[in-house]
Amino acid sequence: MLSLKNLYFFQAGIGILANAFLFLFHIFTIHQNHRPKPNDVTTCHLAFVHIVMLLTTLDILSTNMFKSLNFPNDLKCKALFYLVRVMRGLSICTTCLLSIIQVITISPSTFYLSRFKQKLTKYIFHAFLCVWSLNLSSNSNMIIYTVAHSNMTNLLSISKYCSLSSMNPIILKIFFTLALSQNIFFVGLMLLSSVYMVIFLSSHQRKSAYLHSMSIFPRTSPAKRATQTVLLLVSFFVIVYCLDIIISSSSAILGKYNPVVLDVQRLVGNIYATVSPLVFISSDKRITGIL
Structure with missing residues (x-):
């Protein structure tokens, strides 16, 4: 138990440091460029979301940090778990946006989505507003039903200090259906984008095979490298997401606090919040050049 908790703190520490570095790098890049690239803006947003997500879950796990907040226990539980749910939803949405941006970026002029290329940076801020509004509203039930531990019965423990109060079965089904539909929609978009990127990479590989064979020092194009990075992240996210669903289901079946x-x-x-910035850092030639 102690070693598992130590592993979690180590993981969170690595993730926070890597995301902070990635966030600051892209803030500097966006500040330097008058027309920042959509990928830079989205990656910066994803790094910020992961920093908040890791800090919030770290606060939930740490006894000292939880007790040090001079707020009523109910308010602590509501704020922390609401933030966790919102940040997890934003992580899914931002990764989905990243894959869609890459599809638009690499798409030929004949493709329908290519018309958005010129105004992609403008549209991405509108997309951020939409996903923030969606996640803030769809997770509002956590504010209502998250409470501090008490002597009440019919409470489902979700941490050492916090529980979910009982709710009407119909309301529970509505919130569950909405959350599941939202996640399936964004994960489905990720998978569709991944299929397109795989097709693009295969086509690009066939077209450039001859040129690479004639070149003494073949190089990977920036578009191909960025596409491979996004494809790797999306694939990794889907795997981790499926594992998370399996573990969450087993936790819900237990119906009680199991540390x-x-x-x-x-x-x-x-x-995913820990590994994704490391993938971005290792695949970005600008960062590896600095390092």
């Missing part, structure tokens, strides 16, 4: 299960769930749930 080991919840720690494993947080560990798996934050793997």
